[in-house]
Amino acid sequence: MEKVVEVNGLSKSFKTKVKRSGLKESFKSLMHPVYKEVKAVQDINFSVEKGEVLAFIGPNGAGKSTTIKMMTGILYPSAGEVSVLGMIPWKSRKKLSYKIGSVFGQKSQMWFHLPPEDSFELMADIYELNKNDYKNRLKELVKRFQLEEIMHQPVRKLSLGQRIRCEIAVSLIHDPEILFLDEPTIGLDVVVKNQIRELIKDLNKRKDLTVFLTSHDVGDIEKLCRRVIVIDKGQLILHSTVNELKHDFLKTKILSLKLEDEYTPQLSGVNVLKKKGTGMKIEVDTQICSLQTILNDIIKRTAIVDMTISETPMEEIIETIYTGGA
Amino acid sequence: MKRLRKYFTVFKINFVNELMYSRNFMGQILFFGLFLFVYSFLWRAVFRGGEIEGFDFVRMMWYFMFTESIMLSKFVFHSEMAQDIKTGDIAYHLNKPYSYLLFMYAKYMSSSLIRMTMNLMFGSLILFITLHQTPLTPLHLILGIISSMAGLTINFVFFFLIGLSALWFEENTAFHFIYSKFLFTIGGLFIPIEFFPDWLKNFSSRMPFMYILNAPAKVYINGSSEFARVFPMQLFHILVWGGLIVWLFNRGTRRLNINGG
Numbered sequence: 001m002e003k004v005v006e007v008n009g010l011s012k013s014f015k016t017k018v019k020r021s022g023l024k025e026s027f028k029s030l031m032h033p034v035y036k037e038v039k040a041v042q043d044i045n046f047s048v049e050k051g052e053v054l055a056f057i058g059p060n061g062a063g064k065s066t067t068i069k070m071m072t073g074i075l076y077p078s079a080g081e082v083s084v085l086g087m088i089p090w091k092s093r094k095k096l097s098y099k100i101g102s103v104f105g106q107k108s109q110m111w112f113h114l115p116p117e118d119s120f121e122l123m124a125d126i127y128e129l130n131k132n133d134y135k136n137r138l139k140e141l142v143k144r145f146q147l148e149e150i151m152h153q154p155v156r157k158l159s160l161g162q163r164i165r166c167e168i169a170v171s172l173i174h175d176p177e178i179l180f181l182d183e184p185t186i187g188l189d190v191v192v193k194n195q196i197r198e199l200i201k202d203l204n205k206r207k208d209l210t211v212f213l214t215s216h217d218v219g220d221i222e223k224l225c226r227r228v229i230v231i232d233k234g235q236l237i238l239h240s241t242v243n244e245l246k247h248d249f250l251k252t253k254i255l256s257l258k259l260e261d262e263y264t265p266q267l268s269g270v271n272v273l274k275k276k277g278t279g280m281k282i283e284v285d286t287q288i289c290s291l292q293t294i295l296n297d298i299i300k301r302t303a304i305v306d307m308t309i310s311e312t313p314m315e316e317i318i319e320t321i322y323t324g325g326a
Numbered sequence: 327m328k329r330l331r332k333y334f335t336v337f338k339i340n341f342v343n344e345l346m347y348s349r350n351f352m353g354q355i356l357f358f359g360l361f362l363f364v365y366s367f368l369w370r371a372v373f374r375g376g377e378i379e380g381f382d383f384v385r386m387m388w389y390f391m392f393t394e395s396i397m398l399s400k401f402v403f404h405s406e407m408a409q410d411i412k413t414g415d416i417a418y419h420l421n422k423p424y425s426y427l428l429f430m431y432a433k434y435m436s437s438s439l440i441r442m443t444m445n446l447m448f449g450s451l452i453l454f455i456t457l458h459q460t461p462l463t464p465l466h467l468i469l470g471i472i473s474s475m476a477g478l479t480i481n482f483v484f485f486f487l488i489g490l491s492a493l494w495f496e497e498n499t500a501f502h503f504i505y506s507k508f509l510f511t512i513g514g515l516f517i518p519i520e521f522f523p524d525w526l527k528n529f530s531s532r533m534p535f536m537y538i539l540n541a542p543a544k545v546y547i548n549g550s551s552e553f554a555r556v557f558p559m560q561l562f563h564i565l566v567w568g569g570l571i572v573w574l575f576n577r578g579t580r581r582l583n584i585n586g587g
Contacts, residue, residue, distance in 0.1 A: 111343055
């Protein structure tokens with residue numbers, strides 16, 4: 001597979017002024033400023049294949065934005081190499097910008113008081129598209145993103161979901177090869193979130209569009225990405241497929257039971273989460289106690305009226321990784 | 327041409343965007359009218375039918391109307407720019423294929439020109455009605471507009487410089503305060519620099535501030551002879567100070583490392 005992004009030994013550190021509280025310290029700092037070095041990104045390596053949807057996640061302040069800014073040429077790294085579509089981003093920032101698109105969920109690129117049509121027109125000129133290409137592209141995007149009815153309404157009157165649809169569509173006006181999505185579903189309701197995810201999935205399949213996604217929404221990762229990279233404190237702490245992640249971290253199963261008689265498990269690796277009469281919810285660590293063992297134990301003592309088995313939510317897996325429980 | 331078309335589109339779209347705030351213009355125009363009214367009393371008392379350095383009451387009122395029209399038309403963007411630098415939001419501009427400087431210039435000129443047109447129309451109307459005299463001719467008007475645009479461009483350079491200072495200084499509002507006071511005084515906003523003592527007149531003519539307000543106002547009044555004298559100087563200041571901001575901005579984008587992470 002063709003690699004469109006290659007990151008090797010990428011590091012970024014910067015100096016920040018240390019400020020202490022109090023008037024005396026402020027004067028001291030004025031005369032003799034003290035700086036400390038912050039390592040925002042430390043020696044990270046990864047690559048992205050053409051047509052891949054990759055999740056790049058991490059807690060706040062982990063170094064995600066810094067990495068994306070270096071990948072798009074906005075920031076210069078302190079060390080390491082980055083190649084995006086065969087270009088060194090900070091050396092060919094403008095040239096690269098014609099081939100990449102970006103959507104920042106919390107920062108709009110639309111003109112707030114004008115209809116989306118005007119922002120599309122501006123972007124078409126910014127990316128130097130000719131009239132015919134622009135018209136064809138616009139027609140296609142309007143149809144795919146179902147923007148017909150909102151193209152002539154001022155952006156300020158659009159719902160958040162409609163606006164995000166416009167944001168993604170406008171970022172695709174120049175037919176980029178890589179799309180950087182930073183929290184694209186932030187603040188959206190479940191229905192709109194799913195719509196946006198379907199649109200991204202569709203674009204990825206039809207156009208072979210590479211998507212580099214950062215999100216705090218586990219649903220985005222589960223539903224869109226094959227591979228996930230976790231970064232924390234500037235370091236890459238996990239790099240695996242979403243399936244491997246589930247397999248490696250899904251050590252526990254949750255059993256919701258309705259029994260005929262009361263039951264108290266005595267087995268190790270079994271933890272009671274909730275109990276009310278003959279109903280209970282237990283967590284089973286399958287590496288210590290197999291499901292068969294616990295079920296046999298229950299059947300030996302009482303009868304099962306109803307039962308559901310569920311996995312640990314992906315959200316908890318991510319939390320475990322962030323908190324170092326891996 | 328394609329490379330420049332994007333900035334014309336920014337100009338056009340921002341122009342349309344500005345029209346959405348048309349009610350704000352009304353407030354500004356009323357404020358402008360009040361200024362003209364108050365200063366007409368001051369200057370009538372000062373001149374008492376006489377003349378100072380080639381200015382009589384009528385010419386003085388037109389001068390003041392022109393300087394104030396330019397002063398009130400400047401689109402203030404330096405605080406927004408400083409905020410973009412501090413929060414790192416400037417990054418969203420830098421990952422697009424356009425020059426941030428030209429993007430801001432197109433936006434600034436579009437907003438400023440629409441305001442200046444309104445101010446000039448309103449101010450001229452008021453002065454025509456009240457004074458029944460004008461030094462303005464069609465040629466003066468055309469040259470005056472060109473000189474005003476050059477003046478607004480010099481002002482843009484300084485606003486950009488103030489905005490850019492956020493890369494080095496956390497608090498930069500003082501720079502704008504000092505800058506606006508220069509415009510008030512040696513820029514010739516209220517009093518033409520011709521009224522100053524020689525040493526201050528010489529000093530002012532070496533500074534860029536008089537080419538933002540005083541020079542265009544005198545072009546409106548005196549026409550081509552004034553234009554031939556001041557326009558080359560305006561271009562000189564645009565090139566010198568403009569060159570400085572291009573150099574600083576290029577250095578600054580490296581400095582962005584600190585604020586942009």
